[in-house]
Amino acid sequence: MLLPEFEFHEPTTVSEACEIMGRLREKARPLAGGTDLIVNMKRKLILPDCVVSLAKIEDLQRIVRENGFLKIGACVTAAEIAASDDVEKAFGALAQGARVLGSPLVRNLATIAGNVVSGRPAADLPPALMVYGARAVLAKTSGERAVDLNDFFKGPGKTVMEPDEILTKILLEVPKGHCGGSYIKLGVRQTLEISLVNVAAFIALEKQDGPIREARVVLGSVGPTPIRATSAEELLRGQSPSDALFARAAKAAAADAKPIDDFRGSAEYRRDMVDVLAKRALTQALDRATSR
């Protein structure tokens, strides 16, 4: 399978990369891990004149913890996220998502930015990021903006990004107090699987045995973008956690899902599985919240 011809640029700073993207716009594509872009280019689905590698931009290769935020650079790989103590401690759902993305070989290449900008409805990292209120920093020559991931996805493969923008990092505010998250993926096999359904949940408690201060539930692969299960979240907020409450919230999440029938699974099955997985994810998130 031959790659089409293209020009290759390897800028060493974000501003240099933005300058190239600003000049070439749709004709150029940023390259991070390549596990999506290279495949799509081989399949002739994306045919850029120019590929702009982000690998030589130092700032984008690191996870930095500062001022109560975790800043994950665009080129940080799924394997690096899975191995990060900072991620594991504060963002358990994200660590879980990173551990089930692709295969061990893919995880050594695939990056957080790639998993977000590709805008796939079944992607593993966006639901986990969304329950923590993650924001994507988008840079271009005229400056940068931070977009809440809840407002980022517009449809399969579609996002709010402009052709001259580069996702440079993901910002995560480290949650305080008794809180925990969980991410569960369902597929028909364990590796190299596109989720049939995935669910991320986050619970913050008023105090260790107290009512729920904040709850977030995000459903993947059951709509054109990852979906916030807002009716489940409303139902949980202010209540004391219990199995019965989680069962009701999971039913509400299933009602929020907008699954379709396809060759991987029926809409009916997917909706049922949202119910099952949401309950499990909430239970795990609560376990983590009370043990923190």
Place this chain on the structure above:
Amino acid sequence: MKKLIRLNINEKDYEIAVKPNQTLADVIRYEIGLTGTKKGCEVGECGSCTVILDGKPVNSCLVLAVQADGKNILTIEGLETEQGLHPIQKAFIEKGAVQCGFCTSGMILSAKSLLERNPDADEKEIREAISGNLCRCTGYQKIVEAIASVKDQRSVS
């Protein structure tokens, strides 16, 4: 336009002019001539093109050769030393873990990466580590046994 890159493959330095659209797998096979690295699916799903890039196993079909400039690469050909085959290679022969052989290079490199990281890996960890390498002869049982036997030898010695 071709670009001059440097690769260290199996502890040997190469300086080579490549086009941006050549993958690392293609350069290793067709320019360097090391055909132990196989090409199967070419989209990162089968693992037959596995090489160890700066210490990490990756699908070389998804890496542009220009991106590998200045990096260290280990292919299956780099495992044998003057003392003979690598213990994992020997184990694959002894346990009959090779059928058609197409997945073998990738399986062995993924196994090597695992055992270096975790010499006491259990069966679950072994299966997880080779989960990006497909064996279409479906000879997984013997492959897992072979990798586990290397671990056993180590704990005995």
